[in-house]
Structures are given as C-alpha cells and as structure tokens.
Amino acid sequence: MSMENDSSCAVLPARERVLKEVIQIVAEFSAVAMDEIREHHTIFNDLNWDSLDVVECAMELEEHFGISVPDEVTERIVTVGDIVDGVLVLLAQPRVEGS
Amino acid sequence: MIDNTKETIDFRVVELDGVQYVILRETAFRSLCRKAHVDGQVPSADEKTVSDGLDMDRASLARKLVRRRRVAGLSQAELARRAGIRPETLNRLERGRTTPDFATIRKLVLAMNAAEQQNPPLISTSPNEEK
Known part of the structure; x- marks a missing residue:
C-alpha cells in the first residue's frame, strides 16, 4: 500500500490514512476536486457518479489496497464514508496467500 | 416443524430486470433491522441510493x-x-x-x-x- 509522506500528520489513525487514500482514488472518478471531497458526500448525488464509475472505482480500490470488493459490498455504498468503512472491513479480513 | 415462538413475516419476491427484490411491510423491516443490530435508515427522498442510481x-x-x-x-x-x-x-x-x-x-x-x-x-x- 503506497502512502504519501506527509510530515504535517506524521501518525494518523488507520481510518484517517485510508480516508485520505480513498479520497485520492475517488477524485479520479469525480468532477469534484480532491480537497473538496468529504466523507459524507454521496456518490450519486454529490459526486454525480453512475454505476460504471462505482465499478471502476471499486477495481481501482482493489488494486491499490490489495483487496477484493464483492458486489454485495459495492451495492451498499452510498457515501464516501461507506467506501472507507468497506475498505477497512476488507483490509481486516484474512487474505488467502497464493501458492 | 412449526415453531410458534418464531415471528412470521409476509413478504413478496419480485423480479425487475433480472434482479430479485423482496417487498415487506416497513414495520417488519424495522423489526428485522433491530434484531440484526443494523441501521435500516431509509435515505431521504432526494438522496439516491445505489439502487436508485442503477x-x-x-x-x-x-x-x-x-x-x-x-x-x-x-x-x-x-x-x-x-x-x-x-x-x-x-x-x-x-x-x-x-x-x-x-x-x-x-x-x-x-x-x-x-x-x-x-x-x-x-x-x-x-x-x-x-x-
């Protein structure tokens, strides 16, 4: 997992670190500037996403965090905060190592 | 086997565009959410959910x-x-x-x-x- 070296916030709680990275990814699919994206923003109303954006963002999150996002998780996403919560849950799950 | 202590819930399954949905009374839905300790908050009318977005x-x-x-x-x-x-x-x-x-x-x-x-x-x- 890549992380920015930000000296202004040396040690962030895990959720805050994930939130920053999620917002960076979310901004790629949004007309909203990254520094204006908030956790309470809804993906369909505030970010003006459609379902294609949802899937492409999920795929980007999978690659970035090394997780697999099931469709049933994707279907429950309403806000940016929901994305962060979903990523945290998936990061906490034990991963199956490949042979 | 009939268990008289279990609550029964009436629901209907409908299929829209190949996706199955369940329709039940809101009171029953709220009861299920409470028992499952999940937040069954209904989004506001002007807020799109994933299903609305789809x-x-x-x-x-x-x-x-x-x-x-x-x-x-x-x-x-x-x-x-x-x-x-x-x-x-x-x-x-x-x-x-x-x-x-x-x-x-x-x-x-x-x-x-x-x-x-x-x-x-x-x-x-x-x-x-x-x-």
Whole structure:
C-alpha cells in the first residue's frame, strides 16, 4: 500500500490514512476536486457518479489496497464514508496467500 | 416443524430486470433491522441510493458503455464475447433497455480495459453514428 509522506500528520489513525487514500482514488472518478471531497458526500448525488464509475472505482480500490470488493459490498455504498468503512472491513479480513 | 415462538413475516419476491427484490411491510423491516443490530435508515427522498442510481443512470450508462466500447475498438459482438455475456444482453444495455448489475459491468470494464491495453486507443477519434 503506497502512502504519501506527509510530515504535517506524521501518525494518523488507520481510518484517517485510508480516508485520505480513498479520497485520492475517488477524485479520479469525480468532477469534484480532491480537497473538496468529504466523507459524507454521496456518490450519486454529490459526486454525480453512475454505476460504471462505482465499478471502476471499486477495481481501482482493489488494486491499490490489495483487496477484493464483492458486489454485495459495492451495492451498499452510498457515501464516501461507506467506501472507507468497506475498505477497512476488507483490509481486516484474512487474505488467502497464493501458492 | 412449526415453531410458534418464531415471528412470521409476509413478504413478496419480485423480479425487475433480472434482479430479485423482496417487498415487506416497513414495520417488519424495522423489526428485522433491530434484531440484526443494523441501521435500516431509509435515505431521504432526494438522496439516491445505489439502487436508485442503477435505475436512474441507465441512459447515461448506456451512452458511456457505447463510447468506451468504441474507444476500445470493439464491436458489440466482440465485446460481448470477451466479457462472457450474451450479445443480446449487451445490446439491451447499450440501448438503455436494462440496468446491468455490478458483476456485468465489471466484466465489460475488464474486457474493454484488456482490449485497450492490446490496442491503445487513438488520441483523436472521429464521431460515429449515434445509436
């Protein structure tokens, strides 16, 4: 997992670190500037996403965090905060190592 | 075996665009949420949920899919084949007649991404006929 070296916030709680990275990814699919994206923003109303954006963002999150996002998780996403919560849950799950 | 201590809930299963939904009374839904310790908060009327988004963005999604497919240099039949979906299904999607589920969209995106990696799209493309 890549992380920015930000000296202004040396040690962030895990959720805050994930939130920053999620917002960076979310901004790629949004007309909203990254520094204006908030956790309470809804993906369909505030970010003006459609379902294609949802899937492409999920795929980007999978690659970035090394997780697999099931469709049933994707279907429950309403806000940016929901994305962060979903990523945290998936990061906490034990991963199956490949042979 | 009948267990008289269990609560019974009346519900109906309906299918819309190939997706099954459950309809039940709101009071029953709230009761289930309380027992499952989940937040069954209903979004406000002006706030779209994922299901609302899936229904309402059908036309927008259809246009995007067509554009992406053309940028990837694929015919409708070829994209359907690569994505492992029926050509008729893709045709309906691109005409905005049905709402794809996330699994289908993922298959299409993967196929188009793979095609673009094999044949990088040209920077400038001439507009084709609209569907």
